[in-house]
Amino acid sequence: MIETIPGPDPSVVERILQERANALAVPPKAESADDALSVVVVAVGPERYGIEITRIREVQPLHGLVGVPGAPSTWAGLVNLRGSLYPVLNLRVHLGLEPGPIGSDARVVVVGDEPVEERAPVVGLWIRAARRHGAEIVTVGASGSIPTTPGTAAETVRTQLAERVRAAKRAVLIWSGPGGRGGETVAALAHELGAAAAFYLPATPNGRAVSEA
Numbered sequence: 001m002i003e004t005i006p007g008p009d010p011s012v013v014e015r016i017l018q019e020r021a022n023a024l025a026v027p028p029k030a031e032s033a034d035d036a037l038s039v040v041v042v043a044v045g046p047e048r049y050g051i052e053i054t055r056i057r058e059v060q061p062l063h064g065l066v067g068v069p070g071a072p073s074t075w076a077g078l079v080n081l082r083g084s085l086y087p088v089l090n091l092r093v094h095l096g097l098e099p100g101p102i103g104s105d106a107r108v109v110v111v112g113d114e115p116v117e118e119r120a121p122v123v124g125l126w127i128r129a130a131r132r133h134g135a136e137i138v139t140v141g142a143s144g145s146i147p148t149t150p151g152t153a154a155e156t157v158r159t160q161l162a163e164r165v166r167a168a169k170r171a172v173l174i175w176s177g178p179g180g181r182g183g184e185t186v187a188a189l190a191h192e193l194g195a196a197a198a199f200y201l202p203a204t205p206n207g208r209a210v211s212e213a
Contacts, residue, residue: 037052038052038053038054039051039052039053040053040056040059042091044091044092044095044097047095047097060081064079064080064121066078066079073090073093074089074090074093074094075087075088075089075090076088076089076090107135107136107138107164107165107168107170107171107172108127108130108135108136108137108138108171108172108174109138109139109140109157109161109165109171109172109173109174109195110127110137110138110139110140110141110144110174110176111139111140111141111153111154111157111173111174111175111176111177111186111189112140112141112153112174112175112176112177112178112179112180112201113141113142113143113150113153113176113177113178114176114177114178115176116174116176116201119176119201119202120176120201123174123176123199123201127174136168138161138164140153140156140157140161141153141177146160146161150179151179153177153179154185154189157173157189157193158189158192158193161193162193165193165194165195166193166194170196171193171194171195171196172195172196172197172198172199173186173189173190173193173195173197173198173199174186174198174199174201175198175199175200175201176201180200180202182200182202183198183200183202186198186199186200187200
């Protein structure tokens with residue numbers, strides 16, 4: 001004898017399906033301001049890190065950095081901010097990343113009519129360190145090793161330095177002067193010539209700033 005097993009009650013099935021449909025139709029809970037986390041993104045080489053904004057007191061351009069003899073390599077030195085000394089942590093070393101691009105590069109091209117030390121003293125320190133490591137430093141500007149007239153620096157790099165930049169194992173371009181279009185010019189040059197990095201030094205009220213392009 002074959003026993004017939006009754007199927008589920010259609011009304012029960014319909015009720016279950018309707019309950020599931022109602023549950024899926026509920027709109028997601030709207031995010032409130034308390035659910036958001038504001039962070040400041042810090043670039044360290046190819047890495048990006050977010051620091052909760054409530055933990056940041058202020059952001060200042062780095063200048064006047066003084067090394068401390070005998071300090072661990074993770075500490076870059078000290079800066080004087082409004083009469084108070086603050087230690088500066090070298091995040092690259094602390095996180096085990098490769099050294100910064102300037103200190104170990106084979107060729108550094110500085111473009112512009114204004115001395116790097118006037119716009120970003122810390123970059124001037126990096127350039128001197130690169131020279132000590134044997135890097136070739138080329139300046140393109142009115143009083144540079146390759147003299148130019150105003151407004152022609154970028155084209156001079158293309159016509160006179162393109163092959164040298166491409167041939168370098170690592171090359172860095174630094175724009176220090178007017179006409180950089182907020183970093184667009186040096187970033188385009190670096191991309192076109194295959195440079196490892198590009199830095200744009202903007203003019204600021206206190207003349208101290210650096211921005212990576």
